[in-house]
Amino acid sequence: MKGFRFGSTQGAFYILPGQDGWAATYGNETLGEFPSPQQACDDLARGLSCEHLSELDTSTLEIPEKLADWEIVHV
Known part of the structure; x- marks a missing residue:
């Protein structure tokens, strides 16, 4: 299975296969579940609002x- 990684100046973000689609993660925190990896990518690039961030x-x-x-x- 494949996933995606982006190394930012603040640490690495991952988009990985999840239980109900695709999970965006940062550090040890799951930032949300998404229907597609592109949707996760879009939300992260545009400014994901999440209690962990x-x-x-x-x-x-x-x-x-x-x-x-x-x-x-x-993975």
């Missing part, structure tokens, strides 16, 4: 909106 605005981290710009990881 209360002090971090993902829209300021230059997260790419295209999955092709993320690193592919095998």
Whole structure:
């Protein structure tokens, strides 16, 4: 199975297969479940609001909106 990784200046974000679709993670925290990896990517790039990221605005981290710009990881 494959997933996606983006290394930001604040740490790595992952989009991985989850229980109900795709899970976006940062550190040891799951940021949410998404119907597709592209939806997770879009939300992270545009500024995901999540209680685990209360002090971090993902829209300021230059997260790419295209999955092709993320690193592919095998899980």
